[in-house]
Amino acid sequence: MYKLSSKPLISKAELSERVNSLAAEIAAAGEFDILLGILTGSFVFVADLVRAMPKANEKGMRVKFFKASSYGDSTESGTLTVSGMENLDLTGKRVLLVDDILDTGNTLYRLVPMLKERGAAVVKTCVLLDKPSRREAPIEADFVGFKIENKFVVGYGLDYADDYRTLPEIMTMEEV
Ligand code: IMP
Ligand code: MG
Numbered sequence: 001m002y003k004l005s006s007k008p009l010i011s012k013a014e015l016s017e018r019v020n021s022l023a024a025e026i027a028a029a030g031e032f033d034i035l036l037g038i039l040t041g042s043f044v045f046v047a048d049l050v051r052a053m054p055k056a057n058e059k060g061m062r063v064k065f066f067k068a069s070s071y072g073d074s075t076e077s078g079t080l081t082v083s084g085m086e087n088l089d090l091t092g093k094r095v096l097l098v099d100d101i102l103d104t105g106n107t108l109y110r111l112v113p114m115l116k117e118r119g120a121a122v123v124k125t126c127v128l129l130d131k132p133s134r135r136e137a138p139i140e141a142d143f144v145g146f147k148i149e150n151k152f153v154v155g156y157g158l159d160y161a162d163d164y165r166t167l168p169e170i171m172t173m174e175e176v
Pocket of ligand 2: 039
């Protein structure tokens, strides 16, 4: 059993400040043709990130999503299910793959080659949160918002069994 922490791990103000500086880091690294968000956890982060990247949008960076889930109703990693990638034309494109959190790394480690197989010229990865202590696959993200300790987090798009996604701050789940 888990319960929600009483105070945020990352506040609204911290999120907003870091998302803005991250957008600037990404913009400084070059242009991307497509930002690909991984559903469902990245939806809030992507929405804030693209609005902090006005230049990218002026130049017509496309925003697309597909679904990848590796979590059932628990906090442990499971099998990866991918859908919605069939219709993505990535031929010769510079792709920024965005997820909410890099945990074991198994998800991004498997998705990056899939995007390259679909013709992407460049695939860079961006995550809001990174839990380096949990890593199993040999992967690091190119752009990281915050490195955090090994705690299960929710809010700002992240869920626990599909709950808590709409919380505006990053909260932790504590075992009771
Ligand atoms: P990975 O494959 O273990 O790196 O897991 C990545 C996915 O697991 C993310 O896209 C999240 O959906 C989910 N995940 C990992 N840690 C957390 C967490 O602390 N809270 C919510 N979701 C998480
Ligand atoms: Mg996810």
